[in-house]
Amino acid sequence: MRSLIRFFQRLCAAVVRVCRLVPMLPVVVVTAIPLAVLGQWRPWDAAVAGQSSLSAQPAQHGAASASSIAIPVLGDPGVGQWLVIALVLIIVTDTIRGMIDDIRNGQVGVDLLAVMAMLSTVAVHEYWASWAVTLMITSGEAIEEYAQSKAEHSLTALVKAAPQTAHVVTLPGVGRGKIQTDSANDGFRHTSSARFAAAQRFATVPVAQVQPGDVLMVLPGEIVPVDGELLSGEATLDLSAINGEPVPRTVFAGARVMSGAVNGSAALTMRATQPAAESQYQRILQLVESAQESRPAVVKTADRLAVPFTVLALVIAGVAWAVSGIPTRFAQVLVLATPCPLLIAAPVAYIAGTSRLAAAGVLIKTQDVLENLGRVTQVFFDKTGTLTVKQPQVVRVEMLPGVETQLNEDHVLMMAGVVEGYSVHILSKGIAKAGAEAMARLRARFAAGQRDCPEPEAGMPGHGRDYPVVKNIEETAGKGVSGTVNGHAVRVGRLSFAAAQEDGFLPAAAGGVADSRRAADADSPGLAGKARNSADLRTRFGMLQPDEMASYMSVDGQLIARIVLRDVPRANAKAALAALHGLGVSKLAMLTGDKRASAEIIAREVGIDEVHAELFPEDKVAAVSAATRDGSGDRPDGRALSVPRTGVPAGKDFMAKPVTMMVGDGVNDAPVLVAADLGVAITDGTSTAASESAQVVIMNDDIAAVPRAIAIARRTKHIMLQAVVAGLVLAVIGMIAAAFNLIPVVVGAFLQEAIDVVSILWALTAVLDRR
Incomplete structure (x- = not known):
């Protein structure tokens, strides 16, 4: 019972919303009652007949002439039919006013078919058909409002959440x-x-x-206001x-x-x-508003096609009238002539696609961007922060061979992390993050009050603490950071900084090869001795890979370990690039200022087709500009690329005009983002520069949003074409059938409404998530 009550409550609420959106709709619906009950009732006929009975012979003639109030074209309608005529006049006047406003705003007013359909059905005395056309127009407005609100749901949710x-x-x-x-x-x-x-x-x-x-x-x-x-x-x-x-x-x-x-x-x-107008959320809303207000080229084309469709409908209607000699044929054809698939379905599909992108964390500046997204053929990526995480990450900890200590890898990371947490160096965030994770592992391993970190020297019992106590932090620019952790001096940074004592030489406790050369180095110049000792220690640790970098850590002057970091690809970068290939993107290239050896390692891991390394910003702009200019994707050195297109079915190249995309972080890649056909900035929602330089802003810092956006754009265009073509084909078939008197006027009016509803609702499916 409660569920039934809730259902009726929701139904009543929906009816109230519809009535508020289109006030004329309930009036049109209610008009059907007097049309059915009082349609042929003419009370003035009875009055005229009563007056005629009081007259003699001439009265018959007078009654014959006065018993009907005949009006040219309209004839002698009944009470209910007069109500329909009045309703038609009101809606026709409002429609003509809207057409004039559209023409003033530079848009084609193509509601002429609806106006002529209403007037022609009244002229041929098909009042139920007239009522059906008025119902079609008002309910069409309600359906359009519903479709627009559903399509813009994610966009309006952003606007409503504005502080x-x-x-x-x-x-x-x-x-x-x-x-x-x-x-x-x-x-x-x-x-x-x-x-x-x-x-x-x-x-x-x-x-x-x-x-x-x-x-x-x-x-x-x-909500934070600014x-x-x-x-x-x-x-x-x-x-x-x-x-x-x-x-x-x-x-x-x-x-x-x-x-x-x-x-x-x-x-x-x-x-x-910042003032509110320049704050981050307002910038997001500006992107949303520009996307809502823009009209993509394909929608403008659909508007222009509505004019020849109107001419075609009038020609079919006129020929049917002329050939048959029956005016009703004209009305039969016009009630089925609906340009709604062009005028409503196309923009609804694109607004739905824009809303679907917003729900996926992708904001676009205009709906033309949505059109271009579906035609991307080549994508250039920045490396650092785009294909990889933003900061180098710790990949392993190497303990110095030959040094006895109670510390393990987690202890090293924890001690180094709490010191590096105060540094601004590019490697410090990665080490601090790894240190926090190591501390969490240690806390899970030991109960509260027990030793999370033992004393560094082997054999010492130590007291340990729940959390490390950090003091005396000091950072030496270009060298490293030092501090006291649980009473022990910890140095993290370059090898020469971490292992050096006050005299500039490596400590005697370094042991091994360093001990064997200590005496020889004592007679050598300080710099030469340090260089040889550093080389010995690096040899003991082993060689780093081309894309790796290291920080060294010492405790109380004793070198303990080397922390190795590298640029780590995003976890889903390889899958995202594979998805791009699956969508038919022909070339995936990397543009980076890093060394070629490290760039090629990342490229192999994520599946990049081509690497351009050691580039200056102007080199990146030149590479993207060349690909954008001729669509061939030539290399910066002038050699042509020969990369086969994959994932596109034979004979179905639906990307006629190639589009070049550049994906970066929106800050240091701003020039090259502007140079591409389509600039895409991957941000975590905190970058205001992204909305300045890019046409597409990914707000959730997810590289998988790139192929997802392309897939949504292509699906949106396909749905739009299906809705438009299906609606127009059905309308043309219906008009031809009506010209041969196969479809009555009233049936045709309701059939046209069904075509409109189907095409608009099909266009609305672009908002659904069908991955």
């Missing part, structure tokens, strides 16, 4: 914005009321009034509305907080660094 207000701290001396200045000028007056006092400390204002320097309070569950800097100790932020990241991110004082993020369970304090 509207902000809580500005108004205490004098806090912040540097206008609101705080005004508060300081007013002082602490009128403090007798607690409520008034609170109002003097916090002011809730429209987000547009927030200025850089204002200090804001964001309550639990509220970009800023976190002032409170830490905060947990939900970034799913920005980049689709499902797990909340914890940030600490000094971190950047972005507008659109949802605050966690504790209030946070932040300082605004």
Whole structure:
């Protein structure tokens, strides 16, 4: 019973929404009742007949002439039929007004067929057909509104989530914005009321009034209104509305907080660094609005095709009338002439595709980008941060052979990680991340209060701590970082920095080969001795691969281990590139400034066809510009490529005009992103430069979104073509059948409505996720 009640509640709510969208629809539906009941009723006939009975012979003639109120073309309609005529006139007037507005806005007004269909059915006294056409027009508007709202669901969800207000701290001396200045000028007056006092400390204002320097309070569950800097100790932020990241991110004082993020369970304090109009979420909304307002070339073409379709319909209707000599044939053809598959189905499909991309974390600047996405034939990738993760990652820890220690690899990573966490070097983040993971493994292995990290020297019992105590952090530019961890001096960085003592030489405890040469080195110049000892230690560790780099760690002057890092491909990079090949993309190339040896290793791991290494930014622009200009994908040195296209069925090259795509991070790749036919920026939603330089912005930092976007674009175009072609073919077949009197006027009107509904709903399937 409850489910039945809920069903009727949802049904009533849907009816109310439809009535609000198209107010004329319920009027048209209700008009069917008097048309059925009072359609032929003419009360004026009875009045005229009563007057005629009082007259003699001449009265018969008078009654004959007055018993019907005949109007040219309309004849003598009944009460219900007059209501339909009035309804037709109202809708025709409104439709003509809309056509005039369309022409003023530079669009072709092709509702002429609907106007002529309504007027022609009234002229031939087919009132039920007239009513059906009016129902078709009003219900078509409702269906269009429904389809548009469904197609734009993901886009409007972004807009609705936009922050509207902000809580500005108004205490004098806090912040540097206008609101705080005004508060300081007013002082602490009128403090007798607690409520008034609170109002003097916090002011809730429209987000547009927030200025850089204002200090804001964001309550639990509220949306961060503008970009800023976190002032409170830490905060947990939900970034799913920005980049689709499902797990909340914890940030600490000094971190950047972005507008659109949802605050966690504790209030946070932040300082605004950007006004609302220049904040990250507003940039995302600008992309959404530009995509919604744009009209792709294929939709513009569909609009232009609606004009010859209108002419064709009028020709078929006119020929049918002329040949048969029956005016009803004209109306029979026109009620089946529907340009809706062109005018509505095409844009609905593209808006649905744009919304589907947004749901997948991909934002586009215009709907023309959606068209170009479906024709990509070659893709250039940046290496670092695009094919690989953004920072080098730890791949292994090598303990120095011959050195006795109680530390294992996890201990080394933990101690190095807590020191490197204070460094700004490019390798520090990778080591700090690996250190945090090692600390978690150690914590899981030992119970609270037990030794997570033993003393470094072999045989020492040590006391250990639950968490390492870090002091005296100092970073030496270009060399490394040092500090005290649990009372032990730890140095991480270059070999010469990690292993050096105050005299500049390696410690005697290095042992092995270093010991055997210690005496010889004592008589050598300092630099030469250090170089030989460094070479000896590197030999003991072994050779690094071309794409590897290393940091060395010593504890209390004793070199302990080497931490090896490298650029690691994204986990799904190989699968994403294979998917691109499967979609028929002919060439996948890498453009990088790195050395060729390391670039080729990454290329082999992920499946790149071609590598261009050691390039300057202008070299990257030249390579992409050459491929964009001629579509041949020539190499920068002028030699032509010969890469077979894979994945495209024979005889079905549906990408007539080749499109070159460049995929980068949107910041240092900005020039080359602009040079390509299609620039794609892979970001985590925090880069504002991406929306400036790229036409496509991937907000979830997922390289798999590249083939997914191409697949969505192609599926959208296929669905659009299917909806348009199927609707037009059915309409033409129906018009020809009506010309031969095979389809009655009323049936034709309802059949046209069915064609419209099918084509529009089929176009709407582009919003569905069918991977």
